[in-house]
Amino acid sequence: MIVLDAPRQAEASLVRAADAPSDAPFSDAPFLAAFRASEAPMVMTDPALPDNPIVFANPAFCHLTGYAADEVVGRNCRFLQGPGTDPSDVARVREAVGRGEPLRIDMLNYRKDGRPFWNAMTLTAVRDEAGAIRSYFAVLTDVTGTKQAERALAREKDGLAQDVEARNLALQAALDQQTALLHEVDHRVKNNLQVISSLMLLKARRSRDPACRDVLRSMADRIGALATVHRLLYSLSDVGRFDLRDFAADFAADLEAGLDPDRIALTVDVEAVAVTASMAAPLALLVHELAVNAVRHAFPGERHGRVTITARRRDDSLVLEVSDDGIGLPADIDNPEGFGRDLVAMLVRQLRGRLAFEDLGPGTRAQVVLPLGPGH
């Protein structure tokens, strides 16, 4: 503990004050000793003197500020201020002093050697029994370390915010790149499907053999069904979903365009059922095969009739039915539709569904029940 020569003036004043009430229960001397011994920097000023000077400063104050007691006694506290002191803080202190109100404030002060420190100060007006302000008492706390930690924390927070911002930008850039890539791939897939179907149709047009032409046309139609899937898949914002009803409407229009409307009527009643993108292509092919089989083979010669495509959701399954009122199930195993039938069986297996043909007499109904999987 630094032993300090307390200013006589201060002691005199304290002693004088302590002496005043004769019935004081105890002496002020122990209090004075306590203030001196305290590790909390303390200072007392006397507003009765000109410019409200310091009349008492304890050793801890001197230790903190670097001034000797006799260097500060008799001076107004403003010598602690410096270039970095916030004038609005000074104004608050002045105002509190003026009003005699207590104040708790953090302000930047300066040591004798010019080094700044953050001073968390409590200022109290000490009144006599009549209520007149006799002195001001301030307790100082050096919170430079805390302030620095706060600032470091704030800087760190700023840094983190900048970091997050930078990461967000990077993520956005990556996402933009992925989106551009998706569009590019989508464009290529669609364009290639158009090229493939053009190639087949070109060859079909040039083939002299009607059977060959037929085969090429039917392959082009299958590719057309896949093309429709791709056109629809990427037309929605959700590329992971595919609506069977949209496909059915498009597909039916294409199928109808190749039919004699006076001979074969087409009815489509398909619910809006969303299926996963991975189901889209096989499901579309399945609808295509069943419908084309019915259109092509149920009405030989000039026979008239109707083909009906229905699809609806039943619990967690999709029930797809394609029925006709034509000649019924063909007996001939070697007929050219064999490939279509094989395709249907393969697609149903791929989609883990069940397939049943029913003789409607007249006509046939193909029913496919497909699990829709989770998320429905």
Place this chain on the structure above:
Amino acid sequence: MSAGSLRVLIVEDEAFIALELECLLEEAGHVPVGVAARAAEAVAMGRDLAPDVALVDIHLADGPTGVTVARALSARPGTTVLFTTANAKRVPDDFAGAAGIIAKPYSERVIRAALAYVAGRYHGGTPAEVPDGVVLAPGDRGDGAARTDLPA
């Protein structure tokens, strides 16, 4: 030339697609007047051949120049431009003067129906319904509907 028959310029850099389109147009009773694979070529052919209709892909041999081509070709009175593209997002909001977009991959039916519609609407043919595979330009819809139905 029979009523409803159109003289059509094909602006397409994929040779097979262009060739197949020519066959399809002939089959549908139209007259393909030429195939252009590049922007400058397309604009020159549009000027020299004065087609009724130009089917314009956006991605051509010299890049995504189809939009510029559409603007140039549609500026000539008497030529109706339809985009045929797998990249409809590249089409600007004003459709660059085009009357509509046929989304690739298209089917033969949509091409036939789109041309029948254009013949009826712009070239004195029998009025025909707007085919479902065609997105019309804002002015042609007449309803100011937002382009929410655009394919990607």
